[in-house]
Amino acid sequence: MGAKPSCFQPTGTSPVPQEFSNVRGGSSEIPYMESNTEMSRQVTVLVIGAGSRGRTYSFFAQQFPARMKVIGVADPHPFARKRLQEAHGIDEDNVFDDWTAAAEKERFADAVIIATPDSLHKAPAVAFAHKGYHILLEKPMAVTLEDCKEIVLACKTNDVILAVCHVLRYHPVALKIKELLDAGLIGDICHIQHLEPVGFWHFAHSFVRGNWRNEAESTFSLLAKSCHDVDLINYWMGSRRCLKVSSFGNLSHFTKEHKPEGAADRCLDCSVEQTCPYSAKKIYLAQAKMGYFGWPVSVVCHSGEYDIESLTDALRHGPYGRCVYECDNDVVNHQVVNMEFEGGATAALTMVGFTHKLGVRKTTIYGTKGELSCEGSGPVEIYDFLERKKSSFSPNKAACVPMCLSAHSGADYYLMESFISAVAENNPSLIRTGPDDTLNSHLLVFEAERSRKENRVVLLEP
Incomplete structure (x- = not known):
């Protein structure tokens, strides 16, 4: 095996603290690998939005340079733009401070990765679809159902591949669950119980102080955080159509009323x-x-200066140093979604911000012949009612996953593997989160939020 391209680490090789070991940085137990996939050609990519997610997906090019090459970047922030340019040796002519300038040029890459803020997904997605670019679009697809439909129409009209970053659908655990369900090992599905534990400090970071704290500036938390999970439930249910949905949830804690006596407006003071x-x-x-x-x-050190002094200054003056009880947040901190599908099967999703575990999802699926359960990265266990015994099934994971693509327990790697293969081989069937499936699961999210706000059960039209 050849020399390993390095992943971006601002401070070298310092270990990941245990508190963060199962989040975007991944676990240090997931080592580097080289792909053995035979590829017909290298895929060239333009990155729109060079922040956390856009940069993460671009790491695939550094790990597998024969398969993917980043040849363009657009981002309004000079540091993020320059960092990606230098990491990939991007020509100055293909570096833009606005995506519209890139869209005005003749198509110069095979595909585009769109990782702009959620509310800014539609315009570039539609524009680059009309230019003929294949599209990897960060989730959610868009923040209104109408914009989602417009993106799907543009991609279908121009016959381009669309992959929405519901990364969990690509993870071996989700695929193993689907395989076992389709094989009939637990009989007919009666009920799916699915928990997404957001993590107490993660919720404070992203949904109280961070980019997804305010619905008007981003979107509601079910779409921003749990569209993954609604999509998984819809995927596991197979051909059954969802008939009705209800939802409950609220912002119960991070408000001025809960501010401790004597607390300041900023943590440093x-x-x-x-x-x-x-x-x-x-x-x-x-x-x-x-x-x-x-x-x-x-994320706090947005200027690119990674030292204690710069971090302290950012906390003293920026959004991440604010008291969680003095922010402009308005999204719910816990929510439950109930769904009924054709044939009488039901599902319940719980999203809660007040958890010790972060992103370690827990799923139990109750069938007529058995019970399936799984937590985190597996294994998947099935209890057979007839035999009265439990069996364990290990997901078909890659031997190793690059550290810089190990977010979401390695699902980022599996997503990129599928997308780059699909574009290189011109094979849309490799995409598990294409336009129709994604639009369908997004519809359920929008209707669930409508149920919560209107305090009623929403009946879904065919």
Whole structure:
């Protein structure tokens, strides 16, 4: 095996703190691999949005240069733009501070990765579809159903591949569950119980202080965080159509009314900070002092200066140093979604921000002949009612996954593997989250939120 291309690490090779070991940075137990897939050609890619997600997907080119090459970048932030340019040796003519300038040029890449803020997905997706680019689009597809439909129409009209980043559909665990269900090992599905534990500090970071805190500026939390999970439920249910949906949830804690007595507006100035589990000192400064400047600390250091002084300054003046009880957040911090499908099968999704575990999803599927259960990366277990015994099934995982693509327990790698293969081979069947499936699952998310806001059961039209 040849020399390993390195993944971006702002502070070298410092270990990932245990608190962050199962999140975007991944576990240090997931090593580098080289793909053995035979490819017909290298796929050239333009990255629109060079922030956390856009940069993560671009790592595939550094790990597998024979398969993917990043030849263009557009981002309004000079540091993010320059970082990606230097990492991939992008020609100056293909570096843009606005995606519209890239869209005005003749098509110069095979595909485009669109990782702009959620509310800014539709315009570039439609524009680059009309230019003939194959599209990898960060989830959610868009923040309104109408915009989602417009994206799907543009991609179908121009016959381009669309892959929406419901990364969990590509993970071996989700695929193994689907395989076992389709094989009839638990009989007919009666009920799916699915839990997404967001993680207490992660919720504070992303949905109280961060980019997804305010619906008007981004979108509602079910779409931003749990469209993955609604999509998985819809996927596992197979051909059964969802008939009705109800949902409940609210913002119950991160409000001014819950601010501790004597607390300041910023954590660095707070006399009661030590008693607060959501303190910015604990979430960011404590990790940086251990030498860790990866996600989420890297998000706070938006200027690209990764040191204690720069981080402290960002916490003193920026959004991530605010008291969680003095932010402009309005999205719910927990929500339940109930669905009824054809044939009487039901499903219940619970999203909750107040959890110890982060992203370690737990699924139980109850069938007429058995019960299937799985937590995190598996294994998948089935209890057979007839035999009265439990069997364990291991997912068909890759031997190794590159560290920089190990987010979502390696699902980022499997997504990129599928997308680049689909484009190289001109084979849309390799895409598990294409336009129709994604539009269908997004519809369920929008209708669930409508149910929550209108306090009623929503009946779905055929």
